[in-house]
Amino acid sequence: MKIAVMGAGAVGCYYGAMLARAWHEVTLIGRPTHVEAMNRDGLLLDLGTSQEYVAVTGSTEASSVDGAELILFCVKSTDTEDAGQQIKPFIGKDTIILSLQNGVDNAERLGQVLGQPVIPVVVYVATSMGGAGHVKHHGRGELVIGMSSQSQVVADTLRPARIPVEISENADGALWAKMILNCAYNALSAITQTPYGELVKQDGVWDVMRNAVDECLAVAAACGVTVPGDVWGAIEKIVETMPAQFSSTAQDLARGKPSEIDYLNGYIVRKGREFGIATPTNLALHAITRLRELKGVAG
Template sequence: MRVAVLGPGAIGSLFGGRLARSGVDVTLVGRPGDHVTALDRDGLRLTLPDGTTERVAVDVTTDPAGVGPVDVVLVCVKAYDTRSALADATSLLADAAVCTFQNGLGNPETIAEFVPESRVLAGTTSHGATLESPGHVRHAGVGDTAVGNYFTDTSETATALARALTDAGIDTDVVADAPRAVWEKVLVNVGINAATALAGVPNGRLADTDPGERVLRRAVEEAAAVAAADGVELTTDPVAAASRVARRTAENHSSMRQDLDRGRKTEIDALNGEIVSRGREHGIDTPVNETLTDLVRLAES
């Protein structure tokens, strides 16, 4: 299997680095910047959950046209960059399956504007990763990972990708209902990301403090009501699932917190903001998510 990772941020670098370490032919495709420069010059410095650090040689480029044919493209860019990133990387998409490993709702639908629905995969993960400095990623917490076809029945490519990730140390299940898996991941992110970003705390504080637990629970309960109105049948208690992820990644700084700390745009519109929008369509009040969304937007400004 030949893989391209579009967007080598924290998760993209973690997955790409682990795949490369296991012998998969993988290329990280990113925009020019200090992180890509460091990866190209020194390889990926990866700090593992046990505190040990290893150096992984990775193939990295800023030119998608120079990569050549691939079997799978892992999309790890921010949700608001999905369309522009794919438009810039059409040379990678000719025969490839395209798998989103992104936060939020709507990414598979955007990918389907570029490739047939039969080649659209969706992946979810609760592994925690933090970009500590250019070229250095900390694997901050281990969690569940799943992949599946988003619009069609499970393909051989989805099964092969899950096997490759598992062999690389990212235990991955194949799921038949990828839309539900995406929603379940969104419910986790809705409970964790905005609250930790605004409070400036690691994920674990939402599970081991009363205020954190209340904010997480109320945000997730609102979002679960919207998911039900959207026709999603959840298989797990979404509040318990979000709390479990917060504990597993207790020392991790959520991606949204990292974005606010670095003065970057966040994915709030694809997460809590999308819950608010869909809640309005269904006549469901979402005051906690609306407040979290407004506060993150205010912090961004």
């Protein structure tokens, strides 16, 4: 299958590499330094126990999605509308589009821009960029995709590439479950520049996380969302499955780049105000992260 990845960051590069290893024709659209390295050497996939260069095509142009049967949309939540407008002229009516993004409303926002359905995807993977054209995998890798007429085709494409896939009838709830996990970890990891395993060893951290989660669940209930599974159990398990992982927000701040915090804890704060629900812990985490972000960008 001809596949395009819009947003060749850590998530996009990991799944693009896995699909390319399964002999799909993969084009990764990203920043010039990454594109140059991938076109020169291939994409270096670092699985911890092994490394290999994977043959992919790199591009800086959104027009490179032209002709793709499947698009993995992996840009930051802050860039959803802009990136959507860039690819809109080059996608077909039968193109399958997956939103592999943090937050709960990206698929809806992107669908409004494109004028066609977008399948929401919940991503559970620990990855980071080790340099230009170099993606590092730290753990997990499963996806939960929303139910649609195209979902089975997606699953049948991804599973042979060693990408675990679950098709869910409650994609909204699954997205909220992931966002709540992000609300618990991302800001704290970013503010302290600490990986998850070390983060939770500090006094009071679990209590802060518990308060943030309780606020998120109250807001989810007000939004009419049923959050599946044991949310707190999943949050505790992250320490076991991804102890060395820094949150994506922490990685953004470390590079001096804007983060997605407005679409995580900030989203909870906005929705809480809308429904008259107090969210003091999420408010504090959002505000402090924004201050650190502005300091990093300015510095």
